[in-house]
Amino acid sequence: MNARETILQRVRTALADRPAAPPVVRDYHRAGSRLADVDVFAERVADYRATVHRCGASVVQERLSDILRARSITEIVVPQGFPAEWVPTVRTADEPVSVEELDRISAVLTTCSLGIEQTGTIVLDAGPGQGPRVLTLVPDYHLVVVREDQVVAAVPDAVAALDATRPQTWISGPSATSDIELQRVEGVHGPRTLDVLLVASA
């Protein structure tokens, strides 16, 4: 027998007592249990030392430009599919194609797929305006736009809304480590600065 057959046979032998699969009782808060509170979302994102800005739908471009100016960022990569009317007034660059190019860029601006209020998480799934996974990883600065109507209440809502087979990155604050004395320190390999612009529903 090859390894595959052997392991499967071993598993069947191990289950010779035919244990019954217990029923999975899902009496925890399921998707749709409640509406998201965007204020709590903003607080929880900020808890991780991301900086949260909020604005109305009509002034996104100005606010993005202001945020970048305040950070002294003069050039930023904007992936395909990012809403044209939001593109800030600093110099923008296309998605780099090689790792070397990627390493030279210092800032990236994206949209997201959704936000999770309960955990302060932002999920990217390589959809329009989000770019491939590396794009929001290698640059040291990530600015992400979240629309208030994209914020869901809790993890089950997010899982229900997402497509498992798309490449996903769930982001909760900037890169961090707890490896030194189990105290959280921000900034290891991923972006050390995460700015979030939360846009009110129109």
Add this chain to the structure above:
Amino acid sequence: MRIALFATCLVDGLFPEVGKATVTVLRRLGHQVVFPMEQTCCGQMHVNTGYPREALPLVRRYADTFEPYDAIVTPSGSCAGAIRHQHAQVARQFGDDALVDRVEAVAARSYELSELLVDVLGVTDVGASYPHRVTYHPTCHSLRILRVGDRPLRLLRAVDGIDLVELPQAQTCCGFGGTFALKNSETSTAMLADKMRAIQSTGAQMCAATDASCLMHIGGGMSRLDVGTETVHLAQILASTKDAR
């Protein structure tokens, strides 16, 4: 109410004062206490050391001895936990279904002292007086197997004259663990050292608990270090009155 006392092997042989105190408290509350002479040990030491087969006759003996009684009390969270959660497992392991039913029925009527007082007899003030500074160590099995919660503390708070002080890191094990204290003596001693440090930091004269076994461990360490703090079982505090002093 007629209540059977299961003293536990340790109290019977080494800490009879704890058993006497249990009798005193229950009698003061107007109950009749009986001590079935056939009792020995709950068998927990055997089970927890890997000898369930040797524990089986002890499990059966407990059921035989205490089956006639409506309420059984034991001044030990650990032994009550073993009776409530281990006896049926042992009987089941050896395929004795009739025994499973019997031990489950007896276990349902077996209570640790604070459970009996608070839940069955419905009292928290047992008329005790104990003018000492006391800290309370919740033993692991009373806390996490029996889930006695704050019942012992409610009883202690009602004691006249007591100065009850909170124990830091109270829920951390003292390091006894039955034969663990012998097999892993050095780790056990390290755990004990931290527990004693916490007890000393409270400035208490007495460290109270619901288990003579853990108290034997803590008391043995404190006696060796001659720190001046002593151990006392919950039953002994509850048995104390102004008259008795």
Add this chain to the structure above:
Amino acid sequence: MTTFLGMPTASPTVHLRTGESFPDAARTGLADSQQRHNLRVATTTIREKRAGVVAELDDWEQLRAAGAAIKDATLAELPDHLERFEAAVTERGGTVHWARDGDEANAIVTRLIQATGETDVVKVKSMATEEIGLNEALATAGITATETDLAELIVQLGDDRPSHILVPAIHRNRSEIRDIFRDHMDDVDPGLTNDPEALAGAARLYLRRRFLSAKVAISGANFGVAETGTLCVLESEGNGRMCLTLPRTLITVMGIEKLVPTWRDLEVFLQLLPRSSTGERMNPYTSMWTGATEGQDFHVVLLDNGRTATLADPHGRSALRCIRCSACLNVCPVYERAGGHAYGSVYPGPIGAVLSPQLTGVKDNPSLPFASSLCGACYDVCPVAIDIPTMLVHLRAEVVAAKREEHRVPTAEAASMTAAAWTMTSRRRWTAALRSLSLGRVARRMPALPPPLSSWARSRDLPQMPRETLRDWWVREGSDVPPAAPEEDA
């Protein structure tokens, strides 16, 4: 022959065992006051953080029960889930390999790397590859594997052994880490301070060019979804994302117990795991990918290595629910004092004390099931409700049974346990034994107490022997005392 090959098999891997017994191995950790201080500080910090974020969820117990049930249900139908997972990964362009044990997994990974022509690979922290000693196997084949998790890097640079599931360098404090970096990192700033941010910055610089040039990465997986073939890695630093996205070839080594049946099941575990492990509402980064995502060459190695032997024990199989959060380590009073190295396995702490002997068979790890005071704190915090104390007790009986089989003559312990039970099953014998105790004739004439009392007496006094047993008191006067009349007016 077929039946024989298909029998659940224990793991031969050396990283799960040591010749040294726990009490002996614990001595080193107990004597290391710096390590004990480091562990106390770190575990106290994480315990409080965990308790805080768990208390935020009013449905924690329901999530915990669901997590346990999903895992048990998966294990009960594991062959189906494995086949579905394989089909889903294959359909999306990935390749599935099967490894009966660590050696076979190491050989598969080595072969896959050699096929790329690379000799340097980057690694995401993974317990499965730790367990099978992949780094050492790769080194033998001339392949250098660089650990990219900060704590793993500290361990690797310091030529140390991991001592914790989540934070392998938990036994090191910031100053020790600074010293390791200064001594072993090329190009490190000699003025590096022990400030955690500076230390994290040094690791960032050290690893950056390795990430950018790596062509092959190796990872583990926290979860694999059978219905979709999706794999999931939770991490904090971004090193995982670097490894999972930058290299052209990704090889994931995953135990067969890591599957969950459906995508929806992750809604439970993505709540249980971060809160239990780092005490956060959510870890900074979670990556999910399915098959050959974004054009990568993707391989997954499904590992048995003793898991089927664990699954074969109806009383022990719930250890396979473990999601490696390490909450049980952080609350364990034994772990906190003895340290992770005392367990002699890559899986330390309470879960290690059950999992290691199950994976290897109890004969190879006979002291681990006894390395617990059975205080039960581990069970309370376990996010998938593994009843570790009960399993430890079950394994202790297995150890005793194995010893019985090995030796025809009973061990001293077995003899004293038998003697105690014999004494305790007779009122006459028991009464006599207790009386001999109360008369102060201790040590030698105490058939009810097992040796060695000497280890007790090293640090604790024995209690003063009473003049009279409770039963003798009862006979003398206890039974004659009538109950007091209920107090009407005190």
